Amino acid sequence: MYIGIDIGGTTIKYGLVADTGLVSNKHKIATPTKKIDLYTVLKGIVSELSQQGVVKGVGVSAPGIIQKDGFMTTGGAITYLYGVNLKEELEHLLNLPVRVENDANAAAIAEKWIGNAQDASNYLCLVLGTGVGGGIIINDQVYRGGHGMAGEFGYMLTQTLDWEREIEDFSLNRTASVITGLCQRYNKEILSNGQANLAGDDASYIISLALSGDTIANKVLNDYTEAVSVGLLNLIGAFDPEIILIGGGISANTDFFEKLVQTFDQLLRAHDSLNYLKNKTVGQLKPTKLRNDAGLIGAVYQLHLDLLK
Template sequence: MTRLAVFDVGGTAIKYCAMEGTELQLQGEVPTPDTASLDREPFLATLERVIAELGPVEGVALSVPGVVDVDARYLHTGGALMYNYDADVTEWERRFGLPVEVENDARCSTMAELAVGNLSGVRNGVVLTFGTGIGGGAVVNGELFKGSHLYSGEASMMYFSTPRRDSELRDDGAWSTACSTTGMCRRLAEAKGIEGCNGRELFAWLEQGDEETARVFGEVCDDIATQIHNIQCWLDPERICLGGGISRNPLFVEGVRDAHRRFNAELNYAFPEAEIVTCRFFNEANLIGAYQHFLRMREKRGA
């Protein structure tokens, strides 16, 4: 059984563990070094220190934000991590003295579901994860689909309308702005005239029967259903897995299912109803997916 040091690199924290098979050992997290810095050394030093603390391992598996060429082991972009733009991961291998495999974080989540989760055995499926943004991944003919430019699954970049030129990051009209957990909470806060709220408060108000919360929640679910329809028109998935912390609450999944059924009922032609379920894995999905990706890539490389 292969024992690896596995990392899930986020914008605020780096989660880690030693992993062997399906067993996650010595789990922990450390703060992510200054994401605005162009100096990669603090990031690599942090990984190096954790690898040493995890004990003997046979390799390093990472889930990271950004556009990743897994075959070349090259990060074209690093998402919010400015020091990981144009990063040659083979240099990390030489530093650690261990084989290293890296994959995009949303695709790691999809890989976890495909390998040992709720997309196992599914020929065509989709993962959508809701948090600060909306991550995604597609499985086509039983394989993780990446597209020609490694942008498949960049759900946050999908739009409802053309963004205003004065909007921050041109994010006005983007799906993540409207329907991520952060976007949903922002919409509710604006509707209630309050400074802000979080997902726990939103669902507490929903469970208490608050009418304004129910109205905004319904609108968000309708918007999600619209984009699910668009995804269906291109990929025709048999199953869609919803992930992210918000998906732990059954009200969210039921809300999206109901909106999906309403959308289909309003069409004047027959359209398939996709199976909508939760992901099997939540906070540990990227770690599990990174491990599975490492195994697949080492087999592919004949290593």
């Protein structure tokens, strides 16, 4: 068995992962604010779970730009991991084989193991959350790019630029993320209309309002699914994936996913060249299957493959 650890900006999820990908003994703990405390927590997790049997190694998923050798160019909100070779330091600390993988890449490759991409060799995973991340799988392998940054779909600029503003405001990280593209935009519209029913960061609340006929929520949701769909069309033209998996907590909302598919099909029909290729080469949209377990499963899967060589 393996130990899977998914380090997030606020929470660490962890558990035992069998050779089949089955996860057990799942727990979570707050992410420490200091590196030394993080290492103490990780050592404690491994010590705790090792009591369940022989552990072959530890798979770790984390945010940021991560090189194949485990060097963290960035670490998302976990700034004390910038410039750290997490694999080397954890192997020294834990005395076990360790694999460190970007969280979106881990989520993508996990779907190949036991998720919704088992029959695909070339696919994408678009993760909608605080930002817009992604994983690229080419010929059954994670594609990292020249510097480990491949899959940062959120950087894509998809709207007309206003040079008097920060141009990242026109990127998918702003328009297609759940927080800024949906929740904050809805709250802003509500305030500008003199209303008080703010949604906070509750995307499900906005979706339910839209489906019930709320004018503001419906407009914001339409604009949001259009922004996501524009990004999807660009990715299809660039990568020709067999499927595109949609991840992040919002992907579990069936009403949202149906709305996204509807909007995507509408844009596809309006694009002459891609519409001609529908049902020929245009990849299908699917939700991810593994949800919150995807990060720790995917990191373990990469380690599992390494140890089989």
